[in-house]
Amino acid sequence: MKKTKRKENLRLYTYATWGIILLAWFLITEFGLVTSRLVPSPLQVVQSFIEMMQKGYNGIPLWSHIGISLYRLFVSSFLAILTAIPLGLMSGYFKRFRAIIDSVVQFYRPLPPLAYYTFLILWLGIDESSKITLLYLAAFAPIYLACVSAVSNIDPNYLLSAESLGASKKDIFFTVVLPASLPEVFTGLRTAIGIAYTTLVSAEMVAARSGVGWMVIDASRYLKSDVMFVGIIMMGITGVLLDWVLRKLENKLVFWKGMQ
Template sequence: MRSRATRPGETYGVPGQGETLWLSIGSVMTFLFFWWMVTTLGWVEPLFMPSPQATVAKFFEIIDQGFTNTAFVHHVAISTARVFGAFALACAIGIPLGLAMGMSPLVRGIFDPPIEFYRPIPPLAYLPLMIIWFGIGETSKVLLIFLSIFAPVTLGARAGVRSAAIEQIHAAYSFGASRWQVMRYVILPSALPEILTSMRIGVGFGWTTLVAAEMVAATEGLGYMVLSASQFLQTSTVIMGIVVIAAIAYLFDTTMRMTEKKLVPWKGRM
């Protein structure tokens, strides 16, 4: 009996892209079914776990009426601007710095200790310092998110430099390539998979830090909405806000995966 031929990028015995999609759909549907069953049968009080239909109803209610006299779209826009503003700043500074750290022992020796020192510290630990130094305005919020994204993006770019084969670098120099040409045509393409992966990880940290950033003196944003609703035991609003944050983050992650396929189609096939 002949087995079917494997498609490009598919390993024998491993589910293909179509099978993986159906497995994911089945996993989500199973979770929703158990959520519906647990709440419908009254195994958990609605105060602690509202039903899926109550959460969906709350979602449309907030879309229609807003939250704390502010339109829901405005809350989404504010949080998205904070996260992606910090993300763009972290990439603009972190990627060149990471590449420089990977190529130069001098740059690595200067910047590696402070980055590695603050990287494992939870954002809530240095949130008070951000408030003392920069006040309770937008600067402290964006800077807190920036710091959570900056370390993984920088270290990812630094690690990506090591992906470039030394033979390719020496060959480029032997053909008369300049240092900039080696960076542009040899090192950067080799580091790009690691850079894109670190960007995906970094923006995930950014959304995680959003709630902490909006804990202090915030009057708008998804994190503020979740925290404010929790204080009044509006569990359906809390869950709805969490789902919206996860949906936006997942949409960005999917976009980054599509970008990876376009920019680095060889990733995972070598």
């Protein structure tokens, strides 16, 4: 009962925060404190959303823009998960393997995406391959580093106990290392999805003609602030929903999280 009440109280704080933000937005635009060219009113944004739902943007339906962006995000994230988790876990468990992979990841990780995106376009073309590769690289590093950190933080006594019972390296990896690492791995997944989503705008602002990121960039060229707000709000909502799905999935799959 106490936990339920605490959750309800925390939700009230969240609702109050967003209520204040919306109220401030309404008052600022209602009293003309900022020109509508820069900050459109909530009503303008709603009307723009309805119009885009009916007519689309640049001849492309709004849901198609959202769909292609999510397609790029999901494909790149899936490939990153498929490769970064095993490489990260093995790098954390086997020092020789880490010596091979870690330096490469640490080299490209701090590079701004646009610094090497032009090379990806030259090598892979302007179609989906270059965009998905860019998002893949953005998502790979956080997942990989989370996996390495997760293995490094495992209590050595667990590994020694398994070895004393005659477990092989393979058995220890799948029965001790992997389950103990999953909570931190999921944290890395949530971080990676967020980074990949922010990189999506960079991927779509160059050599693209569709996607929510491209829509926002294109609207900014013509000072269509209402369209920009619609795109930003849509990206924010989908980002929150993706994080919510990952948290629910984590609670289902990593039910032992927090247990001593």
